Amino acid sequence: MKKDIHVVGAVIVSSGKVLCVQRGPDGTLPGLWEFPGGKIEPGETAQEALRREVVEELQCHVHVGEEFTTTRHTYDFGIVHLSTFYCELVDGSPQLSEHSDMTWRDPADLRDLVWAPADIPAVQLIEQRFGVSRSAG
Numbered sequence: 001m002k003k004d005i006h007v008v009g010a011v012i013v014s015s016g017k018v019l020c021v022q023r024g025p026d027g028t029l030p031g032l033w034e035f036p037g038g039k040i041e042p043g044e045t046a047q048e049a050l051r052r053e054v055v056e057e058l059q060c061h062v063h064v065g066e067e068f069t070t071t072r073h074t075y076d077f078g079i080v081h082l083s084t085f086y087c088e089l090v091d092g093s094p095q096l097s098e099h100s101d102m103t104w105r106d107p108a109d110l111r112d113l114v115w116a117p118a119d120i121p122a123v124q125l126i127e128q129r130f131g132v133s134r135s136a137g
């Protein structure tokens, strides 16, 4: 049985752009892009975990809004249940610390990044919500 890993991710939108962060070269899913966030710790709500992770990773504070989507992806190391939430920056601006890189992207340009596989459904939903039209092919 693979282990279930409950992860929260922040969809931080500012001036129409979405914050994307790149995982470091070591560890799980090296170099892939993801939403800021991480594993929910025992006793935490998803929202509490997200606020904590954003402070740890980006040294800024967000208001966690409504849930965006929850999807599940099976990796070789476990089953990641990824819940993403709309978040609004309320204090400070994101500072790079644990990640290799960060970028604010227009929803139409998210696909240019190589995302963690678990994130693809959320990325597609962002495109839909922001009216990105994709021509076939």
Ligand SMILES: Nc1nc2c([nH]c(=O)n2[C@H]2C[C@H](O)[C@@H](COP(=O)(O)OP(=O)(O)OP(=O)(O)O)O2)c(=O)[nH]1
Pocket: 005, 007, 008, 009, 027, 028, 029, 033, 034, 035, 036, 037, 038, 039, 080, 082, 116, 117, 118, 119
């Ligand atoms: N934070 C975050 N993690 C994600 C996303 N998509 C995705 O598959 N993950 C995976 C990567 C990790 O296995 C796990 C989150 O773990 P984490 O960020 O709290 O901790 P970590 O890098 O130390 O993870 P690990 O090396 O211990 O597995 O979920 C995402 O969009 N954001």
